[in-house]
Amino acid sequence: MSTLIIIDQPPYGSWDGREALDMAFSLAAFDQPVSLLFCGAGVNWLRKGQDAAKVQQKSIERNLSAAPIFGVEALLADSDACGRYGLAESDLLEHAIITDFGPELTNRFDHVAFAG
Amino acid sequence: MISFKTLHILNKPPEHSRFSLCLAAIGPEDGLLLTENGVLAVTQRLAIHRERCFALAPDLEARGLSAHLSSDQTVSFDGMVGLAASAQNVISW
Amino acid sequence: MPERNNEGFLESAEHWNPKVAEVIAREDGINLSDNHWEIIRFLRVFYKQHEISPPSNRLFVKAVKEAFGEAKGNSIYLMQLFPGTPAKTACRIAGLPRPTNCL
Numbered sequence: 001m002s003t004l005i006i007i008d009q010p011p012y013g014s015w016d017g018r019e020a021l022d023m024a025f026s027l028a029a030f031d032q033p034v035s036l037l038f039c040g041a042g043v044n045w046l047r048k049g050q051d052a053a054k055v056q057q058k059s060i061e062r063n064l065s066a067a068p069i070f071g072v073e074a075l076l077a078d079s080d081a082c083g084r085y086g087l088a089e090s091d092l093l094e095h096a097i098i099t100d101f102g103p104e105l106t107n108r109f110d111h112v113a114f115a116g
Numbered sequence: 117m118i119s120f121k122t123l124h125i126l127n128k129p130p131e132h133s134r135f136s137l138c139l140a141a142i143g144p145e146d147g148l149l150l151t152e153n154g155v156l157a158v159t160q161r162l163a164i165h166r167e168r169c170f171a172l173a174p175d176l177e178a179r180g181l182s183a184h185l186s187s188d189q190t191v192s193f194d195g196m197v198g199l200a201a202s203a204q205n206v207i208s209w
Numbered sequence: 210m211p212e213r214n215n216e217g218f219l220e221s222a223e224h225w226n227p228k229v230a231e232v233i234a235r236e237d238g239i240n241l242s243d244n245h246w247e248i249i250r251f252l253r254v255f256y257k258q259h260e261i262s263p264p265s266n267r268l269f270v271k272a273v274k275e276a277f278g279e280a281k282g283n284s285i286y287l288m289q290l291f292p293g294t295p296a297k298t299a300c301r302i303a304g305l306p307r308p309t310n311c312l
Contacts (some may be wrong), residue, residue, distance in 0.1 A: 013152055052177070
């Protein structure tokens with residue numbers, strides 16, 4: 001069973017997204033195919049150059065970079081949202097792919113769930 | 117540093133309903149300070165003069181957005197207190 | 210010894226050094242060999258890059274497999290080096306925070 005987890009909340013503001021990331025890691029740990037889609041303000045999770053030391057948090061960029069190692073299949077970014085936030089693929093962390101959020105994408109997964 | 121009639125402190129991302137409410141409420145003598153998720157606004161075109169728009173530096177750094185704003189528009193926690201103290205009143209959105 | 214929490218994990222990863230690792234390992238009855246050090250160094254680099262410890266045993270095994278291949282990236286090998294809960298034992302010796310999903 002394949003799962004798509006959608007994160008549409010901005011990084012650092014709440015713990016919902018972090019919990020979704022934990023869920024993705026847990027599915028990957030049990031070799032369940034899982035991908036993450038970032039849309040809305042969520043695309044800011046993928047922006048390169050984050051330094052969260054002064055807000056006393058771990059860098060989401062660095063946490064996310066472990067996803068491919070743990071077996072998360074894809075880090076997807078909605079193209080409309082990337083446009084709104086001025087993000088080109090070169091601004092995104094390695095492995096992130098810009099794609100279109102819509103039925104064509106969601107139909108490829110058995111289970112689609114939003115974070116939070 | 118210019119002082120403001122009202123300092124609007126906005127910590128909501130552009131998707132939040134309070135984001136546009138806040139922007140609509142900014143008067144000609146007011147200032148805007150972006151904090152937390154509000155700093156994502158620096159990626160958008162805002163209808164506010166740059167001399168009246170500030171963002172909290174640690175929150176910009178966390179989100180990889182430091183390069184989006186010139187250094188005279190970024191403030192530290194101390195600078196934030198200074199801004200708030202110099203305004204006649206403060207609205208936290 | 211630098212400050213540690215009630216489960217023996219260092220309060221700060223910066224206060225770690227190889228001597229500290231040896232002391233913690235001995236508490237678990239482990240004498241550190243080259244094979245242990247290889248994994249400990251790997252975990253420290255992993256933490257530096259990703260700011261997390263592998264959150265569970267399974268993900269610990271996956272990460273080691275990705276770095277060193279099947280021969281070392283398997284639970285039996287890691288269990289022999291770091292008895293008990295390998296991810297937890299190894300992170301404690303490496304001076305890293307407790308893996309979040311290890312009981």
